[in-house]
Structures are given as structure tokens and as C-alpha cells.
Amino acid sequence: MTEPAAGTSPASGNAHATDTTFELHTRIGEIDGAAVHGRTGVIHTPHGDIHTPAFIPVATKATVKTLTPEQVRSTGAEAMLSNAYHLYLQPGEDIVDTAGGLAEFENWHGPTYTDSGGFQVMSLGVGFKKVLAMDVANLTEGDIRAAKKERMALVDEDGVDFKSVIDGSAHRFTPEKSMQIQHGLGADIMFAFDELTTLVDTRVYQEESVARTHRWARRCLVEHDRLTRERAHRPLQSLWGVVQGAQYEDLRRQAARGLVELSREAEDAGRRGFGGFGIGGALEKENLGTITSWVCDELPDDRPRHMLGISEPDDLFTCIAAGADTFDCVAPTRLARRGGVYTLDGRLNLMAARHKRDFIPIDTETGGYVNGHYTRAYIHHLLKAHEFLAGTLCTLHNINFMMTLTRNIRRSIEEGRFAEYRDEFLGRYYANIPPEQRGR
Known part of the structure; x- marks a missing residue:
């Protein structure tokens, strides 16, 4: 295993001191004379290795629907991603924690990811029918965002109030709460709580959202470090920042640079920084590679990059060439259940x-x-x-x-x-x- 990257060194006194690190192998270098960021590598985690580029099957509620973990493993899959929002609602992160963490609870015994819950809070609360459009050419704002009085989620500076999709009960996520839930779930890789916007949000709102997501990321790092030290009896978990900024180059670059700087600040203060980065948000398909490349221009080579919600074959090739290492999406499994x-x-x-x-x-x-x-x-x-x-x-x-x-x-x-x-x-x-x- 490689030496831990800066900012991912084990917390002092942690009994499970193996941390998540990235080992870079082969670069593409250039395609048709143009420089690209694409590469291969290995993400080392406390529960095993992930060879990249890699597709990560989605086990939303601690299961890939219709399959056993053994069947998932038989395909060559090396990791699974579960959803903090759904597991918080049912059965509760305390149940998963008591079971020994996500990998033990679901009998996977391999690397695991959890997303922050932000996507579901926003898409199920602000949007309609789980839709956050990637192509808005034929849609109106009313097709994408619910009117404020009809929303199941409302954002403020401190966090998000939302209603459960199970019973309509009221809940609140903050950056600290997301970290507490994800530490309880015990995934090897987890994501900072961010605000997911849509392509119909104004430029002004996108600017405000990027700034808010930056402030939330700082709070996530502080809480992540506190929980890591408090939970020294559990394997170390790697927190990844999420880059937002919609289709705007300056906002995407600003968001990426800001997260890198937050990570360095944390490391300089003796705390844990970001072990990797996610690229999120609603993206127009024709700009996917360009936006991914903008972000990867700003991110360090020694940290892995995860593309959230991508699975179409042409999109995979595009994002890999632009520098993304891992991907997740429900599309392959959701499509399969319909034939x-x-x-x-x-x-x-x-x-x-x-x-x-x-x-x-x-x-x-x-x-x-x-x-x-x-x-x-x-x-x-x-x-x-x-x-x-x-x-x-x-x-x-x-x-x-x-x-x-x-x-x-x-x-x-x-x-x-x-x-x-x-x-x-x-x-x-x-x-x-x-x-x-x-x-x-």
C-alpha cells in the first residue's frame, strides 16, 4: 500500500489506522493532440481496493435491489454506494452502527460509499418525481422545481428542513448531522453535505449556493475530525468534498479551488482534510466533459474523483477522459427491473x-x-x-x-x-x- 496522502493520516490513537489512499498508475496524457486528465489507479480502503476507473453499483437502502451481495460480487464489482438519507429514515444509522457498520450489516465485506443525503433531500423535496433535469431544453421551471409552498424541503444557511418520504414526518439535515449519520453508517468513503441546484436556478442563486456549500464543507471537515477522534474503535473513514457550480466555469473552478484550500487548511491545523472529491450537480450532457475537465484542472492528482450519477456509456468515456475515476448511478439497476x-x-x-x-x-x-x-x-x-x-x-x-x-x-x-x-x-x-x- 502507498503512504497515506497528506491530510489522510490516521487519527492519533485510532485502533483501526488503515486509511483510504489513492495510488496513481497510468495516464492517458492526450487524445488527438489535446491534453486530458484521464488515468488509472487504485483506491485503497480499510475494506479492500477499488481499481479505477470503476463503476460503483448503487445499494440505496443497503441492498442492490433484487441481488444478494454475493451476486453483486460475482460481476467483478469492488464497492457499493448506499444512501444516507434513506438509511437514516430506515432503519436508522444507530442500527447500522450497532451491527458493525454498513459492510457488516449488509454482508458485503468490501469497500462502501455513502452519499451525504443532500441529493435526495433536494430532489425529493425541491424537485418533482426524483427529477433533476440534465437537459432543460423542453422543460419549464414548473417541470423541475416545485413551488415553494409545495416543497418538501427548504434550505437555509444552517441546513435543510425536509419531510420524510415514508411518513411525512419533519426532519432537519445540517452538515454536522450528515457527518454524524455517515459516521454511524461507517462507509469507507462519504461525501460532504452540499446543496444541489438545478439548471433553472439563476446565476445569482448559483453563486450563493456555491458559497453556502463551501461553508457547509468547512463545517463537515470540523465535525468529521471530531467524530474520527471520538470513534477510534471504528475503521477510519474518508470524507470527500463535492464540487458544485452548475454550468459556469468560474463557479466550478472557484468551488474546486475552495475545497482544496479548505482541505489544506484542515491539514495544516492537524485535522483531517478531504480524501477525495465528488463532482455533482445537474449537468447538461453536451457540457459534461468540459465541466469535468474544468474541475479536474483544479484538483490534486493524488486524490480520487467521483462523478455522481453518471452511467451512460458515452458519458463514462467522456468523464474518464476528463479525469473522473469512479461513478455511480441507479440507471442500470432501475432500467433492469423494467426489462x-x-x-x-x-x-x-x-x-x-x-x-x-x-x-x-x-x-x-x-x-x-x-x-x-x-x-x-x-x-x-x-x-x-x-x-x-x-x-x-x-x-x-x-x-x-x-x-x-x-x-x-x-x-x-x-x-x-x-x-x-x-x-x-x-x-x-x-x-x-x-x-x-x-x-x-
Whole structure:
């Protein structure tokens, strides 16, 4: 294991002194004469290693829906991400803490992430139907943000008041509360509490939000350090800052530089800094690579970067080239439960009638357990019969597809042929889909 990066040294007296560090391996360097940030590496955590670039399956409520942890592991997945908001509401972080932490509670026994809860507080409270649009061309503000009187979440300087999606009860998240919840959940990697804005927020509001998220990040660092020292009986956890700023270059760069400076200040004061950084917010698809590159220009090479909520194949290639290391998104698993599956020739809907007599695997070339044992016709039957096994098989296949894709991308970087592999894969996957129709 590499020496801990600055600011991630174990807290004094911690009985579980293995911390999360990043080991940089291979850089892409440039594509078509233009410099890029893309690289491969390894994130070392107290519960194991994550080889990057890596897709992190989402286990929202401490489970990847329809799968056992052993099935998730069989795909080659090395980590899972759970949601602090949902686990706070049910069963409660105290239950998970008593069980020994998230990895023990869910029988995963590998690296784990938790997000801060900010996305769910905002999207379920300020937005409608879990929607924070990435493309607002055909939407009005009323499609994206609820009117203030209808919102289930209200933001102020200190935090966010919100109502539970389970029973409507009132709750409040602050940066300190988010840290307390995430320390109780015990994930190896957790994120600072931030404000998630939408693309219809004004420039003035985006400026205010970036400044507020910066102040919240400072409070998260202070509370994270306090809890680390208080909870020396638990493995060390790595706190990552989240870069916001919407589509504005100056705000994105300002937010990234601000978080780096906060981290250095904490380290200089003998406290723990940020072990990595997340890139968040609603982003227009056509600007995704540019925005990621702006942020990575400002972030240190020795810290990993996580792209929040990205899973479309073209977006993966774009973000990896721009410097992102890890990704998470519910899309592969949510799509699977409705019969949507990935193949090297694009996405299929196994509910479609044409698959009723389709006695071939979903995608032979991708391989994996499902392709070795089941046909499209059988899974079509399960979907039509509303059998739970349909969701299991489609989800297992989609996660395997994402693991295979990121593993192949990693290999292509190491072999110096990233651009060639990208063009080959995307040319086939999107052969019949115009760029403007490639959804998120």
C-alpha cells in the first residue's frame, strides 16, 4: 500500500489506522493532440481496493435491489454506494452502527460509499418525481422545481428542513448531522453535505449556493475530525468534498479551488482534510466533459474523483477522459427491473413482443452468468408473468455489463489505446442512435 496522502493520516490513537489512499498508475496524457486528465489507479480502503476507473453499483437502502451481495460480487464489482438519507429514515444509522457498520450489516465485506443525503433531500423535496433535469431544453421551471409552498424541503444557511418520504414526518439535515449519520453508517468513503441546484436556478442563486456549500464543507471537515477522534474503535473513514457550480466555469473552478484550500487548511491545523472529491450537480450532457475537465484542472492528482450519477456509456468515456475515476448511478439497476438491458449493440427492452421467441442470450460477447444460462425468450416470459426472477437476471446482467465495460476501459488506458477502444465501442453501441437521442 502507498503512504497515506497528506491530510489522510490516521487519527492519533485510532485502533483501526488503515486509511483510504489513492495510488496513481497510468495516464492517458492526450487524445488527438489535446491534453486530458484521464488515468488509472487504485483506491485503497480499510475494506479492500477499488481499481479505477470503476463503476460503483448503487445499494440505496443497503441492498442492490433484487441481488444478494454475493451476486453483486460475482460481476467483478469492488464497492457499493448506499444512501444516507434513506438509511437514516430506515432503519436508522444507530442500527447500522450497532451491527458493525454498513459492510457488516449488509454482508458485503468490501469497500462502501455513502452519499451525504443532500441529493435526495433536494430532489425529493425541491424537485418533482426524483427529477433533476440534465437537459432543460423542453422543460419549464414548473417541470423541475416545485413551488415553494409545495416543497418538501427548504434550505437555509444552517441546513435543510425536509419531510420524510415514508411518513411525512419533519426532519432537519445540517452538515454536522450528515457527518454524524455517515459516521454511524461507517462507509469507507462519504461525501460532504452540499446543496444541489438545478439548471433553472439563476446565476445569482448559483453563486450563493456555491458559497453556502463551501461553508457547509468547512463545517463537515470540523465535525468529521471530531467524530474520527471520538470513534477510534471504528475503521477510519474518508470524507470527500463535492464540487458544485452548475454550468459556469468560474463557479466550478472557484468551488474546486475552495475545497482544496479548505482541505489544506484542515491539514495544516492537524485535522483531517478531504480524501477525495465528488463532482455533482445537474449537468447538461453536451457540457459534461468540459465541466469535468474544468474541475479536474483544479484538483490534486493524488486524490480520487467521483462523478455522481453518471452511467451512460458515452458519458463514462467522456468523464474518464476528463479525469473522473469512479461513478455511480441507479440507471442500470432501475432500467433492469423494467426489462431494459445493455448489449454491445445498444439497449434492448426484453418486454418487447419480438423477444417472445428469441432463444439466444442477451449478449453472448459480454459473457457472465446470465448469458451463460438464460435466453431472451425466457426472461421475456418472466417479465410478462411478473416474476421477481426477471429483475434479478436483468440486474445481474446490467451490472456485469458495466463492470466489463469499465474493466475494458481500464485495460485500454493501460495499453495506450483508449481513444481507439472508445471509438470502437461507441460506434457499435450507438450505431442506430443519433447523439441528441442518447439518454442519461
